[in-house]
Amino acid sequence: MKNTGWHIIIFLALVLVLYSCTGQPARKTVREAFSDSLVPQYADKFRIYFTPEYTVFRVFSPWQGGKSTTVEYMLANNAASLPVDAVRGRIVIGTPVKHVVCMSTTHVGILSALQLDSSIVSVSGTRFVYSATIQKMIQEGYISEAGYEGSFDFEGIARLKPDLIFAYGIGPEVTSWYARMESLHIPVVYLAEYLEEEPLGRAEWIRFIGRMMGVPQKADSFFFSVRASYLSLRKLAQNNTPQPVVMTGLPWKDAWNVPSGNSYTARLISDAGGIYWCSDLTARENYELSIEEAVGKAFDAKIWINAGTARSLADIKNTDLRLAAIPAYRNGNVFSNTARIGPG
Known part of the structure; x- marks a missing residue:
């Protein structure tokens, strides 16, 4: 008669290999194969990949200067059952996502467009919401x-138990700001829509x-x-002749920060039938001009838009008397985006 004791021991050993100390089945290691993907038509900074079990969101260069950085998120109903290779190195978000925190008021606008106002439980800068x-x-x-x-209400956010936080980053230091939230097991999703250079690329982040x-x-x-309306208006604007030179912004203290000629602002003005006043500045970063340099460039401009926080011509003149010499100011062709503002 054969001794079956060793067979039992071997069987139990195999069971222990297959189960962790918590009683969870060990995840399989398999090669990832996506069944479909979403490659945006205009946005450069995200891709989405699909499998029957989960969805992968990739965000490229999520903050200024982060060109070599890619952050990946996994949206799944039951991440514990997924292959270990699929989960490794990714921030896992359970579904469904019902409650979110918005660290930018622009994200509030996107959720409102999706009729998801009720999903918002906290906002950074509530007084600026219109x-x-x-x-x-x-x-x-x-x-x-x-x-x-630097002064997040960590305890308040933790009590709300959000499913995720929609965040944005000005630089790599942002990761340290949100590290505590991640330690509380609240996924932080970096949205890089504000870094897109194509206007429709920014809009495409709603997808x-x-x-x-x-x-x-x-x-x-x-x-x-939105795309259909935008392209229709852009086509109409191309018939605008002559195309006016358009200046933007307002100085802060002794400096005038202007986007480059390759920026979102420059492309938006071009699509609207104008010529950007700093189109000769072709780097991707913003430029800092002295007020003298900016006023010199401004003498070619027929239109002045987005004049900072100024709500009247008097506000502009009070910022710096030299600005009153700009032709667009003298002709009253100054337009700003302060007609609708929140209580802040």
Whole structure:
């Protein structure tokens, strides 16, 4: 008669290999194969890949100067059952995503466009939100103030138990600001839409957020509608002759920061039928001009837009008397975006 004791020992050993000390089945190691993908038509800084079990979101260069950085997120219903190779190095987000924190008011606008106002539980800079619906939710206590970089309300955010935080980064130091939130097991999703140079590239980020929030069809419908309107207006603007030179901004102290001629601002003005006043500055970073340099360039401009926080010609003149000599100022062709502002 054969001794079956060794067979039992070998069997139990195999069971122990297959199960961890927590009783969870060991994850399989398999080669990842995506069944489909979303490659944006205009945006450069994200890609989305699909499998039947999960979705992978890749964000490239998520902050200024982060060209070699890629952050990956995995959206899954049951991440514990996924292959270990699929999870490794990725920030896992469980589905469905119901409650979010917005660290930029622009993200509030995107969620509102998707009719997801009720998903917002906290916002950084609540006083700068214009939406009457969101302001009502803030006043009634449904949306809290999240605080700012360096002074986040960590305890308040933790009590809300959000499914994720939509964040943005000016530089690599942003990772240290959000490290504590990640230590609380709150996924931080970096959105790089503000770094897109194509205007429609910025708009296309609604497709990223829409898929993360579980409303891809609604996001696509909104984006394609915006794209159709934008392209129609751009075509109409190309018939605008002669094309006026357009200047932007307002100095801060003794410096005038201007986007480069390759920037989102320059392309937006070009698409609208204008010529950007600093089109000769071709680097990708912003430039800092002296007021004398800026005023010299401004003498060719027929139109002045986005004049900082100024709400009147008097505000511009009070900033610096030299600005009153600019032709666009003298002709009253100054247009700003302060007609609709929040309580802040």
